[in-house]
Amino acid sequence: MKKTKESLLKVAQRLFTKQGVAEVSLRSIAAEAGISHSNLIYHYPTKNDLIIALHNELLANAIALNQKVKVAVNPIEGLFLSTEAGFRILYEFRFLMLDLNYILRANKSLLKTFRDLEKVRAGMYQAEIKKAVDLKLMRNELYTGEFDELIVRIKIFSEAWIPSSEIYDSGPVEKIIQKYTQLFMGFFFPYLTEKGRKLFEKQK
Amino acid sequence: MKKTKESLLKVAQRLFTKQGVAEVSLRSIAAEAGISHSNLIYHYPTKNDLIIALHNELLANAIALNQKVKVAVNPIEGLFLSTEAGFRILYEFRFLMLDLNYILRANKSLLKTFRDLEKVRAGMYQAEIKKAVDLKLMRNELYTGEFDELIVRIKIFSEAWIPSSEIYDSGPVEKIIQKYTQLFMGFFFPYLTEKGRKLFEKQK
DNA sequence: GTATTTTTAGACCAAATGTACTAATTTTTT
DNA sequence: AAAAAATTAGTACATTTGGTCTAAAAATAC
Structure with missing residues (x-):
């Protein structure tokens, strides 16, 4: 059964x-x-089998999400929506992020999955940023690699907001999700054009 | 003995x-x-006693560092120097950041220390940013709370670059330190004025 | 309805761990 | 040098944990 x-x-x-x-x-x-x-x-x-099964659930949820959020009007709105929804899912499985190092140390296959996924996401962000630049919502790079560095910072934030939240936050889940979604989106703000900032304000 | x-x-x-x-x-x-x-x-x-003793060592090193780096010519150079030196120290004690959640869960007093330190550091960054704005190295906020949000992102990055590095990096320590110092400093770049960017380039 | 496969429980084992207690040894104090 | 305090080692115990083996029970297939 x-x-x-x-x-x-x-x-x-x-x-x-x-x-x-x-x-x-x-x-x-x-x-x-x-x-x-x-x-x-x-x-x-083993405990690992449980963890892998749960991680698979997380992945399934994340994939299902991606199908759903493709109705956004513009890249910025899309980023808002997918970030918030993604953060909500991740938060349910937050034990994965809280004990990530412990988990990955004992589970090399999950480590590989993690690294692979990271590349996919980085590519996704590159595409989104390019789109935003083309639409004049975001300015161009001021030096080569500027946006790649931004993407790395974003990656680190995405992995780290949950452990950090565990230390510093208390209160209802929804408040937490919104706080970190806001913080996440703030990464992009200083790179936005006037036009981009107007769209940004609307979401905020 | x-x-x-x-x-x-x-x-x-x-x-x-x-x-x-x-x-x-x-x-x-x-x-x-x-x-x-x-x-x-x-x-x-207990294991906790060892961890607390090691954490105290880390604090002692960090305090000693702060005395030393006060010779910087300008805020941006100062930030570079203290960040790099601070990251180097933290890296030696990286087990604290790698297993932070595991450690803090079993050690409420360390959790409190952590939260207190965070407030100190946030204040320090606020002061540095204010100084940079006064010196026209950094622009003003475009909305209230913009810099406070930046500081939170910086905090999260500071706690998270080591676990992230454990997943994605290999190679010599110095390379790693430089990479993440660079990434850290990049947080400030988009807020800098022309004048600030010139100083920034010199460091890079 | 019987046979087969899947699911479940119980008992047992060896290894590791935290903990407590005792005694010997070394260092420090007086 | 003698006494006191600090340091070190040895031993033994109860608990927990992951793991294996066996057999009963339940579900499924034929």
């Missing part, structure tokens, strides 16, 4: 988020899910 | 960096340091 597997993922996700991946044992997940230790191992032999 | 305590810190730092804090046991530290398990516990009863 699929029910057990799904329930296990939910329980694992909850415990990972609450206690941290390193502190959660397979036994505690099984107990919380109300099944035997050996039964859990039957479905997911 | 102080020798034992210092040697223990060094060994712990090395093992934490190599294997991750969660994976290192007190026994393995003792073994690597060539002393008995119970002796280690005599000096540092």
Whole structure:
């Protein structure tokens, strides 16, 4: 029955988020899910298998999202929408970002996936930026590599806002999502043209 | 004898960096340091005590640094120098940033220290930015809170470049330090005036 | 309805870990 | 030099954890 597997993922996700991946044992997940230790191992032999399954869920959600947000009127609105929606999804699976190093250290295949995904996203941002420049929403580079550097900073922010939030924020999830979406979008603001800034203000 | 305590810190730092804090046991530290398990516990009863001691070392280094870098000619050069030096120190203690969440979860006092330090640093950046604006090296805010948002992004970057580097970089330490110093400084570039950009180019 | 496959639980094991206690040794104080 | 304090090692214990093996129970196929 699929029910057990799904329930296990939910329980694992909850415990990972609450206690941290390193502190959660397979036994505690099984107990919380109300099944035997050996039964859990039957479905997911190691903690890694649980993590990978959850990461796959995250990916599935992210892909589904991308289909949906393609209705934006302009690049800036699109960026706003997809960022906010993406951040919301990521936040649900935040244990992945909170314990990223611990997870990747024990999971080289996930590390590779991470690196590959990063390249895809970087390419996506390059395309979006080019589009914005063509539409005169963004200025041109002032030195070569300026936008590539921006993209790296964006990447780091995207990976890091959740751990940072864990340290400094409290309060409702929605507030947090909005705060970091805002902060994220702010990356682009100083590169925008007058025209771009007007569109930006409308979203804000 | 102080020798034992210092040697223990060094060994712990090395093992934490190599294997991750969660994976290192007190026994393995003792073994690597060539002393008995119970002796280690005599000096540092828990892993947390080791971590706090190492964090104190980091703070001491950082404070010592701040005394030294006050010879900069202008704010931009000063920022370059202190950033690079600060990043170099932080990198030595990178296990703190790599396993930050794991560490802070088990150590509420360190969490408080972290939050307090953050406020200090934010104030410092506000002052530096104000100075740069007064010197016409940086433009004024285009909307209220623009620079405060910038400072938050900077904070997140400062905490996150090491974990990110762990995922995506390889190669000599110095290269890494320079790369992320460069990326960090790039945060300011789009806010600089013509005059500021000239100083910026000279550093780069 | 029987056979087969999948799912589940229970018992057990070896390794590792934190912890406590005791005793020996070394260093410091007086 | 003797006493006191600090440092070090040894030992032993209870707990937890990942992992294996076996057998029962449930679901599915034939």
